[in-house]
Each structure stands twice: as C-alpha cells, then as structure tokens.
Amino acid sequence: MKKSWKNVLIVAILFVLVIAGMVQVKKQVDPWLTPVITEGELEATTWIKENTSLEDRFVADIFGGELVMGMTTRIPIVGGDWANAPNAAQNMLDAQTIYTTMSSKEAYDLCKEHNCTYVFAPLQRQIHAGYGWKDVEVTKFSNPNYFELAYENQDVRIYRVIY
Amino acid sequence: MKIKDRQILLFAIICAALWYRSPILEGYIIPTFGNTMYHVGIIRKTIETMYYPLYELSYGGGFRHFYVPAYRLLIASLAITSGIDPMPLSGIMTIAIAVFIVLALYSLAYRIYDNHYVGLCAALFFVLSPELTIFTSRALPQLLGLFMVPLTLYFVIREQRLLSVLAAMVTALTHQMTLLVLALTLLAYSILQIKDRDKFLLAFVPFLAACATYGAWQLYTMQTLDILSISQVKYHEGTIVDLKLLARAGLVVIPFSIIGFIRTFLSAHVPRDCKLLMLSWFVVTLLLTKNELFGVSIFMDRFFTFWVECMVIFAGFCLFDFLRYLDKSLDKVKM
Numbered sequence: 001m002k003k004s005w006k007n008v009l010i011v012a013i014l015f016v017l018v019i020a021g022m023v024q025v026k027k028q029v030d031p032w033l034t035p036v037i038t039e040g041e042l043e044a045t046t047w048i049k050e051n052t053s054l055e056d057r058f059v060a061d062i063f064g065g066e067l068v069m070g071m072t073t074r075i076p077i078v079g080g081d082w083a084n085a086p087n088a089a090q091n092m093l094d095a096q097t098i099y100t101t102m103s104s105k106e107a108y109d110l111c112k113e114h115n116c117t118y119v120f121a122p123l124q125r126q127i128h129a130g131y132g133w134k135d136v137e138v139t140k141f142s143n144p145n146y147f148e149l150a151y152e153n154q155d156v157r158i159y160r161v162i163y
Numbered sequence: 164m165k166i167k168d169r170q171i172l173l174f175a176i177i178c179a180a181l182w183y184r185s186p187i188l189e190g191y192i193i194p195t196f197g198n199t200m201y202h203v204g205i206i207r208k209t210i211e212t213m214y215y216p217l218y219e220l221s222y223g224g225g226f227r228h229f230y231v232p233a234y235r236l237l238i239a240s241l242a243i244t245s246g247i248d249p250m251p252l253s254g255i256m257t258i259a260i261a262v263f264i265v266l267a268l269y270s271l272a273y274r275i276y277d278n279h280y281v282g283l284c285a286a287l288f289f290v291l292s293p294e295l296t297i298f299t300s301r302a303l304p305q306l307l308g309l310f311m312v313p314l315t316l317y318f319v320i321r322e323q324r325l326l327s328v329l330a331a332m333v334t335a336l337t338h339q340m341t342l343l344v345l346a347l348t349l350l351a352y353s354i355l356q357i358k359d360r361d362k363f364l365l366a367f368v369p370f371l372a373a374c375a376t377y378g379a380w381q382l383y384t385m386q387t388l389d390i391l392s393i394s395q396v397k398y399h400e401g402t403i404v405d406l407k408l409l410a411r412a413g414l415v416v417i418p419f420s421i422i423g424f425i426r427t428f429l430s431a432h433v434p435r436d437c438k439l440l441m442l443s444w445f446v447v448t449l450l451l452t453k454n455e456l457f458g459v460s461i462f463m464d465r466f467f468t469f470w471v472e473c474m475v476i477f478a479g480f481c482l483f484d485f486l487r488y489l490d491k492s493l494d495k496v497k498m
Contacts, residue, residue: 006490013489017482021291021415025183028293028411033186033194033300042192057223063195069220070200070250073208080201080221083229083393084385088222114223 036063038124040155045071047151048158052118059098059111060120061127068120077114078129092130099127099136104143111161119147119159169279173269176286180265183290184258184300193254199302202235206249209239217384228384229393231377233336234304253302260306261299265289267313272476274320275437278483285479288420292413294471305465308334308341309472312444315345319352319366320440331369335376339390340462344448344469346373351443362436395461402464404452412471420474423481444473 041064048058049072058068058076065079078095082088094114098107099121111119121141126133141147141159151158186194193199201221208216215232218225238256242249265286273282289295299306311334318327331349335342353367378388390396402408409417427433427441450457451466 010486010489013486017415018287018291021288021413022179024414025291025293025296029183029296029300030186032196032297034196035190035192036195037192037200039191062198063200066195066198066200066204067192069204070207071203073204073211073220075220075224077223080198080204080219081230082222083395084219084226085222085394086226088394089398091222 036125037067038122038155040124040153041067041120041122042071043153044120044151044156044158048072048074048118051150056117057115058118058120059095059114059116061095061099061122061129063128064120064122076120077116089130096127096129096131096134099129100134102137102140104140104146107140108143108146108161112163117161117163118150119161121157121159122155123157124155169283172283173265173286176283176290177262177265179290180261181258183296184261187254187257187300188251193250193257194301197301197303199253200250202238202302202304203250203253205230206235206239206242206253209235210242210249227386230304231336231339231342231380233333234307234338237307238302257300257302257306260310264295264299264306264310264313267310267317268472268475271313271317271320272479274317275441275476276433276480276483280486281479281483283479284482284486285476288413288416288475288478288482292416292471292475294411294413294468295475297411298468304338305341305468308338308344309468311337312341312345312348312469312472315369316348316440316444319349319369320437322365324365324368327365327369328372331373332376335373336380339377340465341469342373342377344451344466346370347447347451348440348444349373351447352440355439355443356436399460401455401460401462403455403460404463404467408464408467412467412474416471416474416478419478419481419485421477423477423479423484426484427477427480441473441476445470445477448473 045067048068052074054073056074058065058074060068060076060078062079065076068074068076069080077091094110098110101107119141121136121138123138127136138157146162147159148162149157150160204220205216208220215236217228219228238249238253241256242252245252268289269282269286272285273279299309311330315327315330315334318330331345334345349366349370353363353370356362356366381388424445428438448466448470452463452470454461454463
C-alpha cells in the first residue's frame with residue numbers, strides 16, 4: 001500500500017473512532033449534567049440566607065436540601081452524606097411523607113418530630129427524598145393552623161412551621 | 164521552542180475534554196447529581212468559620228463527619244484566595260482537575276510504555292469514555308481521587324519514594340473509595356514484588372502511609388476506626404455493573420482495552436515492573452467492581468470508574484500498536 005493511502009486509512013480510522021466515541025459520550029453524559037434545581041429555587045436561597053438563622057432546620061428533598069446546605073449552610077433533614085447519620089432512612093421516609101401526604105396534621109407532626117422550622121416546597125419539579133421521584137402535594141401547607149407562607153416565587157414556596 | 168506534533172495533539176484532546184465540560188459553567192448552577200452542592204455547603208461552612216466542621220450539616224446534622232477533607236480544603240483555600248464563591252469555583256475546578264487527569268493518564272501511559280504516543284492514545288480514550296466523563300464533570304471528591312491514583316502510580320513507577328508517600332497520604336484524605344483502590348493496588352504490587360526488597364518497599368511504604376493517614380483522620384473525626392457501621396455498608400449502597408453499565412466504559416474503549424491488556428502482557432518491550440503495576444491496578448479494580456460476587460455489594464459502580472481509568476491505558480497501547488502496524492513509520496518518530 002502506498003504511504004499516502006496508509007495515512008488516509010489511519011486518519012479515517014481515527015476519525016470514525018473519535019466520532020463514534022464522542023456521540024456515545026454526549027448521549028450518556030448530558031443527562032448527568034442537568035441542574036435538577038430550578039432557577040427560582042436558587043434565587044430563594046438568598047432569602048433563606050438573609051431571613052433565617054443557622055439553627056433553622058429545613059424539610060427538603062435531596063436536591064433541595066443540598067441546595068439549601070450549599071448556598072446557606074442551613075441544615076436539611078435529607079441530603080448530603082448519610083454515612084454516619086443516625087436515622088437517615090427514617091429521615092428520607094418522613095421527608096417524603098411530608099411532601100406527599102394530603103394531611104396537614106400528619107405533615108405538621110412530622111415537621112415537629114424533626115424540629116423543622118421551614119418547609120422548602122418546589123413547585124416546578126418532582127422531589128426525590130431517597131425513595132424515587134414523587135409529586136409534591138402543596139395544598140396541605142396552606143392550612144394556617146400548621147404552616148405559614150414565608151416566601152414564594154414561580155418555582156418554590158417556603159413555609160414556616162408554626163410552633 | 165519548537166512545538167511538537169504530540170503537543171498539538173495533546174492540546175486538541177484537552178480542548179475536546181473542555182468542550183464536553185462547557186455546560187458546567189453555562190448554567191445558573193453547577194450539575195447537582197452526586198451530592199455536589201453538599202460539598203459546596205461544607206466548603207462554605209469552612210470559609211465562613213475558618214474551621215473544617217467536625218459536625219455534619221447533612222440529614223438533620225449534629226453528628227460527626229465521615230468525609231475526608233482534602234478536596235473541600237482545596238476548593239475552600241482557592242475560594243478564599245480568589246474571592247470567588249465556592250459554588251461557581253467548584254465548577255471551574257472540576258474542569259481544571261479534569262484536564263489534570265488527562266495529563267496524569269498521558270504521563271502514566273507514557274512511563275508505562277515508554278512512548279509518548281501511547282500516552283496520547285490513552286488521553287484520547289479518556290475523552291471517549293462516558294464513564295470517565297460523567298465522573299470528571301461533577302464537583303466531587305472522587306474527581307480529585309481520579310487524578311491522585313494515576314499520579315501516585317506514576318511516582319511509584321518512577322521510583323520517586325518521597326513523592327509517592329506524599330501522594331498516597333493526600334489520596335487517603337481525598338476520598339475513601341479512592342483510598343481503597345490505591346491502597347489495595349499498592350499492596351498487590353508490593354506482594355508481587357516481595358522478592359525484591361527495594362521494590363517491595365517502594366509500594367508498601369506508601370500503602371502504610373495511606374492507611375495510617377486515613378486511620379488517624381477517622382480517629383480524629385469519628386473517634387473510632389470502625390467503618391463497617393456506616394450507612395453505605397449497612398444498606399449496601401451501590402449498583403451492580405451489568406453489561407449496560409459496562410458499556411458506559413465506552414463502546415470504543417472496551418475492545419481496545421481487552422486487546423491492549425493481552426498485548427501488554429505478551430510484549431517483550433514493556434518492563435516487568437510496569438506490567439506488574441498495571442496488573443495490580445486492573446485486578447484490584449476489577450475485584451472491587453464485582454465485589455457483589457463476594458457478598459460485599461458496596462459501591463460497585465463507583466469502583467468501576469477506577470477500572471475504566473485503568474482500561475483506557477491498555478486501550479491506548481492497543482490503538483498505538485494498531486496504528487504502528489498500519490504504518491511502521493510511526494516507529495521512526497523520535498521519542
């Protein structure tokens with residue numbers, strides 16, 4: 001084979017390899033780079049930082065909890081590293097129940113049990129507290145006997161738990 | 164200074180790696196899969212208090228920290244120095260560390276096979292691997308771990324005793340799973356070299372240093388050496404690496420790495436020490452990836468990333484060998 005043809009063959013092989021590999025990489029990597037968190041949720045963390053104390057504890061799902069932690073260093077009941085957490089699985093289950101139950105009383109009792117002072121309720125996405133993606137049942141937080149709306153934007157509401 | 168063709172090729176590969184990662188900085192927030200914002204939280208707490216927190220913010224807080232601090236302290240110190248908020252800085256550093264991983268794999272492959280073009284081919288396979296791209300596009304301690312493993316092995320193969328001990332100690336404080344990969348690789352390599360006292364110690368001393376460093380840290384933070392009661396072990400956190408997940412190594416990477424593995428051990432040109440080191444890394448990461456077969460079932464999918472990292476070096480050798488077969492003139496390139 002002439003040298004020029006060899007070079008063309010080598011370049012062609014490399015080209016096919018690179019294109020095939022890059023297509024697979026783009027296809028499989030892109031879903032991992034999604035933010036999950038909405039822009040409004042990120043915006044809400046400024047309010048949290050300015051209007052809550054370091055002692056406040058938040059009901060949040062894994063993504064919301066880590067957002068709150070990451071931007072404000074406030075403590076969520078779910079999210080972060082569960083290695084040494086005493087009741088991580090129970091926290092996940094209770095956070096999911098708080099979001100999904102129709103009962104204001106049940107959600108309120110669980111908030112009190114975990115000493116939570118706020119509920120971080122995403123409006124534009126599902127929550128994941130450790131047991132799969134679930135819809136947020138947000139109307140129960142409107143019960144004024146248990147919760148008070150403290151902040152809202154198009155993507156999230158933050159409710160204060162009434163003690 | 165004359166720019167050589169291999170430097171241009173390496174630059175092109177780095178550009179491809181940067182292109183993949185450009186979405187990290189395009190959004191209003193860094194990618195959040197993999198607890199990235201949790202690490203930002205600990206970094207922010209460290210910056211605000213000027214102390215690395217002993218107690219967790221996670222899961223209701225109030226309990227002692229399990230994580231090792233090197234990655235967080237690196238980002239925290241850079242945030243303090245630069246004045247950039249730790250959230251976007253974590254994204255910037257993800258891209259920077261990913262580039263360093265490309266360079267580390269290039270350097271290690273070059274040293275193993277004594278050929279710059281094998282290094283280039285390995286770097287190319289790094290950017291063609293979805294698994295490696297997924298774990299080097301998010302702001303995680305494992306990202307730094309994926310840099311520390313090839314770097315430490317590079318120091319071992321170059322017989323840089325002090326640097327290999329220091330790198331092993333830093334790895335111990337970077338990420339627990341990375342530590343396990345590195346420590347077992349060093350242990351396996353030292354056992355394979357047991358007849359040669361110097362070479363045995365070359366790997367065994369960093370192994371001891373890594374274990375001692377981690378043990379001291381865990382005693383300081385958790386006040387116990389018991390690691391079996393953590394939730395990840397208790398609940399067997401991890402996903403089995405089946406064929407679908409295996410394909411994430413890279414459909415291009417897999418066939419080349421299999422042939423590269425065989426060719427490496429048949430080759431008379433690859434030094435025995437290099438073969439033993441690569442064998443140790445490959446077998447240890449393979450066993451860790453399939454740890455469910457031994458009833459462990461913890462983090463199989465996370466150990467898999469380190470196996471893929473080893474695979475791209477074999478794949479690089481195979482590609483170079485293949486190209487050399489096609490064009491013997493590559494042999495004449497001055498190295």
